[in-house]
Amino acid sequence: AQSVTQLDSQVPVFEEAPVELRCNYSSSVSVYLFWYVQYPNQGLQLLLKYLSGSTLVESINGFEAEFNKSQTSFHLRKPSVHISDTAEYFCAVSGHTGGFKTIFGAGTRLFVKA
Amino acid sequence: DTAVSQTPKYLVTQMGNDKSIKCEQNLGHDTMYWYKQDSKKFLKIMFSYNNKELIINETVPNRFSPKSPDKAHLNLHINSLELGDSAVYFCASSQQTVNTEAFFGQGTRLTVV
Numbered sequence: 001a002q003s004v005t006q007l008d009s010q011v012p013v014f015e016e017a018p019v020e021l022r023c024n025y026s027s028s029v030s031v032y033l034f035w036y037v038q039y040p041n042q043g044l045q046l047l048l049k050y051l052s053g054s055t056l057v058e059s060i061n062g063f064e065a066e067f068n069k070s071q072t073s074f075h076l077r078k079p080s081v082h083i084s085d086t087a088e089y090f091c092a093v094s095g096h097t098g099g100f101k102t103i104f105g106a107g108t109r110l111f112v113k114a
Numbered sequence: 115d116t117a118v119s120q121t122p123k124y125l126v127t128q129m130g131n132d133k134s135i136k137c138e139q140n141l142g143h144d145t146m147y148w149y150k151q152d153s154k155k156f157l158k159i160m161f162s163y164n165n166k167e168l169i170i171n172e173t174v175p176n177r178f179s180p181k182s183p184d185k186a187h188l189n190l191h192i193n194s195l196e197l198g199d200s201a202v203y204f205c206a207s208s209q210q211t212v213n214t215e216a217f218f219g220q221g222t223r224l225t226v227v
Contacts, residue, residue, distance in 0.1 A: 043219050102159070104158075106154075
């Protein structure tokens with residue numbers, strides 16, 4: 001069965017500092033990996049995804065994530081955060097095991113301080 | 115031009131009542147979902163439909179009944195509401211069942227008093 005672990009429930013960071021949100025997954029077959037962002041009182045929006053090809057994927061607002069098969073990780077990074085990046089971030093895994101379900105991690109609350 | 119829209123946005127009701135949440139997507143997707151997000155932000159899938167057919171039915175009380183009249187709509191009816199049903203319910207859709215991203219609605223915050 002697939003599972004997703006987000007290692008930090010909350011990450012406080014100062015504005016313009018770098019940040020890494022950690023995500024590990026377990027699956028016995030090929031997976032597809034996603035990061036979603038949820039701003040307050042809104043639904044989830046896709047931030048970036050890994051389906052195949054280059055292991056480093058980027059979003060339009062400066063986030064990037066690297067698929068590491070040997071470490072079964074898909075950590076999300078940003079070299080310099082803004083106040084507006086304050087949100088809940090969800091890592092998700094999808095694959096052909098588990099009955100076509102997308103499994104979400106428990107979420108990491110990124111809090112950017114001035 | 116909203117891609118996935120759900121109504122109502124807020125729903126406050128008494129225990130024992132029956133309520134419905136409606137969802138519509140205009141993306142032409144084949145697959146739709148209902149998720150429940152609890153107060154700790156944990157997101158759990160409840161149901162998934164593909165081309166109007168139920169493909170995922172998680173361990174959800176049978177007081178919850180989804181209905182998909184067509185590919186673009188997936189409604190959720192809840193009977194005999196309980197305090198523990200209070201949560202935010204999200205509708206979502208995706209082009210396929212597995213390797214594509216999901217598009218989420220804005221959520222329905224259900225409060226049972």
